[in-house]
Each structure stands twice: as C-alpha cells, then as structure tokens.
C-alpha cells in the first residue's frame with residue numbers, strides 16, 4: 082500500500098520455493114466462466130492508475146471467478162478473510178491504513194458466490210491465486226485439506242519473507258497448515274482451455290488467467306496487473322509495486338495485456354474496475 086522502501090526483488094529464493102511442473106487436470110466438457118464479487122474496497126485513483134489522482138476515490142469490487150466443467154471446477158482468487166474483517170481486534174490490527182478498508186456483504190462471500198453459481202466445494206479440482214494481497218488470499222482458509230492451490234514461487238517467497246501488513250499481506254491468510262501449495266514460475270495449463278501466466282510487477286509473483294470459451298472467446302482475467310480497463314487500453318500500469326525494481330515489470334505486464342486485448346477474439350478483463358465489473362453477468366448466469 083505504501084511507497085516501497087525495501088531492496089529490489091528478487092531476493093534469492095530458498096529451496097522451499099522451487100517451482101515444479103503442474104500436470105493439467107483432466108476435467109471434461111466445455112468450460113463455463115462465473116464472475117464472483119467478494120466485496121468492495123475504497124481505492125484512490127493513484128493506486129490503480131500510475132499518475133492518477135490521490136484525492137479521487139473509487140469503490141472497487143473485489144473479484145474472482147470460477148471455471149466450471151461437467152465433472153469439477155476451478156477457483157480463481159478468494160477475496161477477503163472475513164474472520165479478520167469481522168473480529169474487532171484482528172480488524173484493528175490488520176486494517177491499519179489511512180484510507181483502505183474491507184467492505185464485505187453479509188454471509189461468507191466466497192462460499193455464497195460458489196453456492197450462487199450452483200457449484201459445490203467438494204467438486205473443487207484446483208485453486209489458483211493471482212497474488213497474496215488480503216483481497217485475493219483471504220478465502221484460502223476454506224481450502225485447508227483441499228485441492229492444490231497454484232501460486233507463483235516468488236509470491237510465496239515474498240509472502241513468507243519480507244511482506245508486511247503495510248503491504249496488505251496478512252500472513253494468517255496464507256501461512257496456514259493444510260494448504261496444498263503447488264508453486265510455479267512460468268505459464269501452465271490448469272485444465273482444458275484454462276491457463277495461468279505470470280504478470281509480475283504489482284507484486285513479485287503476480288499471475289493472470291486465460292479462459293478459452295467456445296462462445297465468448299478468450300477471456301483474460303488480468304487481476305491486479307490491470308485494476309481498471311484504462312490500465313489495459315492505455316496501457317498504463319497500476320500505481321504501486323511492492324518493490325522499487327518491479328516498476329519495469331509492471332509496465333511490461335500491462336503492455337502484454339494491451340497486446341492481448343487488441344487481438345481478435347481475446348478480451349482482457351480488469352480485476353477491480355467498478356464500471357466494468359458492474360456489467361459482468363452474475364451467478365447463476367455465466368459466460369460460455
């Protein structure tokens with residue numbers, strides 16, 4: 082959240098963070114894409130858009146998605162940790178920012194979105210998390226003892242070595258026994274028509290997702306490598322990085338997303354755009 086002061090990334094990773102190949106999961110049928118909204122957060126334009134105004138706030142949606150097949154489904158990002166948000170002591174200890182907080186609807190947003198899509202947690206085949214910020218990793222606690230959780234090796238390395246609450250990394254979101262992390266360091270296919278690829282810059286190991294849908298075409302979920310559609314079309318990177326040395330990577334990532342967006346048959350969907358996300362189908366409706 083703050084201006085980074087630590088040395089440039091990457092730091093030398095330990096052997097605990099070695100990536101391993103991911104064998105794609107053989108799910109059957111054509112994929113369907115469900116857009117999830119887990120909550121909201123007030124964000125100044127300058128945080129989402131390099132050069133943007135610091136005194137203009139947007140109430141940005143906290144988003145995720147499910148990609149469903151005939152015999153299982155894949156979860157992409159998990160939203161806030163409602164245990165931290167709703168416990169007064171934990172909330173005060175974590176949401177200690179001038180102008181940033183979590184806004185969540187009643188209930189348990191992750192589980193409620195899954196249910197609204199007509200999906201069952203027992204059929205979840207794999208989860209992938211774009212990065213470990215508190216608005217993306219907070220639902221991992223629901224996956225203890227569950228399927229693999231795909232994450233970039235550099236993201237977990239930073240999450241466990243150097244990341245602080247001031248970075249909006251809440252260690253109790255992701256440093257949980259029983260989470261089956263599967264670390265990657267390059268593009269992988271998770272399931273038929275569903276792939277993940279690195280878009281570093283916003284954080285050291287940020288990932289974006291690509292879903293090839295039979296009717297809609299190819300949808301790229303940029304996540305936080307492009308908060309707003311203006312990031313994609315500019316292209317203009319988001320306003321902050323966790324490390325000073327990642328600004329060039331953030332620029333390269335958003336330029337790559339811009340190229341994808343300009344390809345016929347491919348759409349890049351930003352991760353936190355209030356106006357854009359309001360136009361997405363909500364569960365139980367989906368993109369096919």
Ligand SMILES: [Zn+2]
Nearest residue numbers: 212214283305
């Ligand atoms: Zn983020």
